[in-house]
Amino acid sequence: MTRRHLHRLLLGAAALALVAVGLLRGAPVVAGNTYRLEGAPDDIYEEIEKIRDRKDVEAAMPLLEAAVEFSDPYLAVAAGEALRAMGEEALSTTLLKDAEFKKWWKKALKAKEDSEQIALAHVLGAWRHPEVDDGIAHLASGRRSVEVQAAGLYMAGRLAPGEGRKFPEAKKAIADGLRKGRNQEILCAAASAAGRWRDKDFEEALVGIVKGDRDDYPGLYAVWALKEIGYDGGISSFVYVASKSPKKTTLQANLKAITELATLKDVDELLGLSRSSKQDLRDAAVLALARLPWRSVRGRLPGQEKPSGAVVTGEKVARPVVEPLPDPKLDVPDKVLDRLIQIVREDSSWEVRDAARQGLLRFGKRAEAKVTAEMPALVNSNNTDAQYTAIELCGRFAVKSAYDDLLKIALYEQKDRALRMFAFRALEGVDPDRAVKDYVEAFRPRPKPKESELSAVRGLGYIRTKASFDALVDLVASVQPYSEDMLREGEFALERLTSHRFGRLRSAWTSWYERVASPFAPRIKEFDRAANRRAAMDKGLFGLTQATERAVEDGLRWLSRQQHPIGVWDGNEKGFGGVVNCEPAYTGLSLLAFLGAGYQGDHGKYNETIRRASEFLAATQFYDGGFPVTGGGDDSWIYAYLIGMAVWGINEAYGLTGDDTLAEPAQWGIDYMVRVQTPGAGWRYGPRYVQSDTSCTSWVLMATKMADMLGLEVAQKSWDGIDDWLERCSLDITGEIEKPEDLSDDYEHEVGIQRQFEAFTSYFELQGKDTRGAQKISMTAVGMVCRFFMGYKRSHPFQIGSANFLIKFTPEWMSGMSQDQNVAWYHYYWYYGTLAMHQMGGKYWRAWNQKIKKMYPEKQRQSPDELRGSWDPDPTVLNGGRIFSTAMSILSLESYYRFSPLLGEKGSDDGHGGGKDAGAPDGGGSGE
Known part of the structure; x- marks a missing residue:
């Protein structure tokens, strides 16, 4: 018999008899004075939620007794959160004074099974009661297995010390973990806890981990923790270590320390480092400079108060088709901007040049005069990458003096498709009205058009204005003897401009234009995963069934059990047959599955699973926004998949949890993907790979679209390249x-x-x-x-x-x-x-x-x-x-609610429609 698992009340013998014969399905069961919850995990979770909502103090003891036997950590976390909801004072005067509790407490701390100790750690960390200090410290002390200690340390990070709530023993255990950790799991767990505490007393130990010769992840985790603490002790020691050519893991940690921990006080040192003979040191230094204005806007510089509305988690209206330049209020000397310009002009590395490009764009109006003065000369540079960068900057900064050279490239460049595309887009920023006129004047009706005429028509598709739209409609609807090639090019240009194909009938185009609010800036509308899922389940929308939902929950439960304590999934262990050393991809993909079901990292079922996964991705991200790739190098068949899945996971976690500690990793991941994109195309097996493919490109595209919806910065050139690649395929x-x-x-x-x-x-x-x-x-x-x-x-x-x-x-x-x-x-x-x-x-x-x-x-x-x-x-x-x-498979089954249908353009639908006739079998979709 399957019971609904309620908290146990003391029943009489008659009630016990009724339960025994099955007449009280799911009613409380008594075994002496012991209350227990048991059975199906989902039933247990539901009953724990009821206990939490009722703040049922009488259920505290049976809940504790049952929780240490839960095999699923999310149930133990839920039990701890239910205890917390009962209130510190209420439990201090009842449960904690009870002799039965004290007896159980001693026994629980000495439990022989690691699984019981791990469950206990999750309960205590989620409970956060000051009286659990000794217990969580005991579990985090290393007296038991690595798994128990890691669980204890991670959950110690949730204790959140505050006024009147001190956890001195837990703090000591975290400090010991940082100093004496035996392996990377312990060091990462201790660094995670230190970062969550935001306690400067941990800084010295964390700095030592960054500079030490460690395994793959601890140094990166330590940098993340120092960032959360607000470290402002300077970057000199990290520069010293990085310059000594340490092994790759130590190098990456110290490069990340340079980019993540630099402040305005470090500007001079960064400028000096930007002249290093080592490319990665120059890159880190310039990225650090480039990120200062972004951080100032987001309120993430040490000691800075976060401005209101700094974190964007959704868009209600379409943004301008051409984004205005930012205007950060940041006091940096002009020599920073001069150095960034010099790097664009002279540096031998396209990576370092990209870092300088990011900086100039983020300094925005502050850099406008210098970009206007210097960039036009590079539009015709012999260095193709410098050309690309200069053209983009001229477009974004509306550099009028570059117009003639840009138009020449747009009309007459035939060998370098990407260069011509960059010029098309730049003209939109420099002078769109003039460009439309010059394009229209450049073509004539003739049996066989010139290549420059076809380019002029194509260029109109990159200018998102009514004038350009009208010019293209005039062309395709013209009675003049334009060639079929010209007319087809006009249709393609309209398609690029509007994402529609209405043929050559003027009335269809004008009717469409009149009824849409933002014809050239299509946006993915906001959606609420949890609400979508509830609606789909309640109404049986789109053909969803009880069986498909059970499959989702069973799949998520299996995935949660495979997660390592540090938050990672390893697809190649336990005979799973996955790819070796591909943890960021498996972690990002698994994280998407939990987020796809509407679960979040700050509350509810699987919140600890999601928190650790998103933290792992944020912490282990490399200094440039990338991740370690299989085989140790950049060239790998898994390259774009790994980066795309990992960054998409961070982006969704940021958007759906509102955790502002994920904003920077999400943005740096997008910056990295834009950096390594093959100019004018997509992605494949390495940075700016010689060839793109549709499969790799798709994962990155989805990450960029999620980022755009969240208000993160995505360069328009990236989508232009994707669009052109898809056209070719x-x-x-x-x-x-x-x-x-x-x-x-x-x-x-x-x-x-x-x-x-x-x-x-x-x-x-x-x-x-x-x-x-x-x-x-x-x-x-x-x-x-x-x-x-x-x-x-x-x-x-x-x-x-x-x-x-x-x-x-x-x-x-x-x-x-x-x-x-x-x-x-x-x-x-x-x-x-x-x-x-x-x-x-x-x-x-x-x-x-x-x-x-x-x-x-x-x-x-x-x-x-x-x-x-x-x-x-x-x-x-x-x-x-x-x-x-x-x-x-889980993500496929979540399609019923994961993304709202992207329907028409009025914006009036709720994302559900009726969902019956269009997607469900006869009789609805709620059955088996």
Whole structure:
């Protein structure tokens, strides 16, 4: 018999008898004077929540007794939070004076099983009662296993000492962990606790860890802790260590110390270091200078009070299409700006030049005069990277004197596609009205257009103004004898400008323009994961079922059990068959799965799981915003996946938890991805890799879009490159246009009726008329998702054509992928296909959902116990292993609520629509 697990009240013998025969399902059970909760984890959690809401002091003792036996840490944390809700005074005068408690307390601290001690640490840390000081210190002292000590230290970090609440013994245990830690798990846990306490007494020990010769993570964790404490002791010692060519782990920690801990007092030392013969030292120094103005705006400089509204966690309205220059109020000498200009002009490293670029952009108006004076001369530099940088800066700073050179590049550059693209975008910033006039004057109706004429039309698609829009509509709707090539280029330009394809009918374009609020600045609207999930569950929206939700919860429970104490997931342990040394990717992906279900890091179920995962990613991030990549170098097939998954995880954690300690790691991650993007294209196996691919690019795109929605800075050139790359990888379907009636905010509206054409996306750039396309099936799903988040609607013929192609390959467990698909990565395909088809709705989602709502619950492992809740990986090479397959399966099942449908452009829908006819089977979606 399965019981609902309520807290136990003393019952009479009659009640006991009733329970024994099963007449009181879920009623309290008494075993002498011992109260216990037991059974299914979700039932236990629900009852703990009820105890917490009632602030039921009588339940305190049975809750403690039960909690140390919980195998899932999130239950122990929930028990501690329930105790905390009862109030310190209430428990001090009842529970803590009870002889039974004192007896239990001694026994619990001496428990033989590590699992009981770990559970106890989670209870005590979440409880935060001053009387638990000795207990948490005992667990964090190292008298037991490494796992117990790490749990004790991590949970000591939650004690949050304050006025009237001191934890002297716990503080001593943290200090001992920093000084005497035997391995990286202990050192990381102690550094985490020190950072959470924000106590300057820990600074000396943390500095020693940074400078010492340690394992992969402790030094990085120590820098994170020093940043949280507000360290302002100068960077000289870190510069000294970094300059001595230490081993890579120590070097990375000290480089990170330079970038993260530098203050205005260190400006002169940073300027000197920017002239070092070692590239990484120059890079760190310049990045440190570049981040000072960003930190001043966000209120993150040591000793600075955070300004109101400094952290942005969502957008209610569209931002300007061209962002204004920032104007930070930061007192730095002009020699800083002079040095940044000099680096753009002279440095041999594109990485260091990018750091200087970031600095000039962030100093904004303060740097305007110097950029205006110096950058035009570099627009025609023989150094291509300096050219790229100068053109971007001229556009962002609206440098009028660069206009003629930029126009020349835009019209006549044919060899370097990226250079021409940068010039297109720069002209929008310099003088958009003049550029539109010059572009229009540059083309004429003729049977065979010049390349410069085609470039002029293409350039109009980069200027987000009404004048440019009107010029393009005039072109495509003209009765003049323009060539088909010109007209098609005009359609492409309109598509880039608006994300729509209405053909060559003027009335369709003007009607659309009149009814949209922000025609050139499509935004992903705000969404509330938790609210979306509740609505989907309550109403059975989109075909969600009880079985799919059970599968999500069982999968998350399995994932939570695989997390290491320091917050990381290792996909290659326990026979999981994953990629070696790929922890940031597995951690970012797993974190996304928890966040996708609406869970958060500051409260609720799995809050400790999420906190440790996001902290791990923030703490172990390298100085430049990247992460350690498999094999130790930058070139690896996992490179862009690892960076994209890790940064996407940080971004979502920042946005959904509101934890402002994640703002900087989120921004630095975006900066890094923009830095290493192949100019004018996407990402692949290393920084500015010679070739891009659609798969790698998709993960980074999603991270940048999440960052943009949160108000973080994403360079426009990054999206321009992605857009151009996707264009090169997509099958052109000119001739098919959008139907105005399909631009509906009603999710129940069917698109694609009686439209049978197909489209697809390839892994690599398509050559000529080759329609085979590498990894054609999975990449078409990827391409659809990318296009949705770049602004396409489900009414777009490319999305309809892609859905028509994919509908032939609806999910079948480990089968069904054959056409132009040399490797069958099923979990990968199902995830992207589910995201894409959910956005399409209608017949597409019905057909797709009928498969996944049965397949995932049926194929989820139920045995053995150590695999229960997981999904088996693909039966092919490089399948990512069990952590990957399980996280991807959970994310697929979260598609019912993870992202609201990106429907029309009025902004009036609630993201749910009806959700029945469009996505659910007959009779609704709440059943099995």
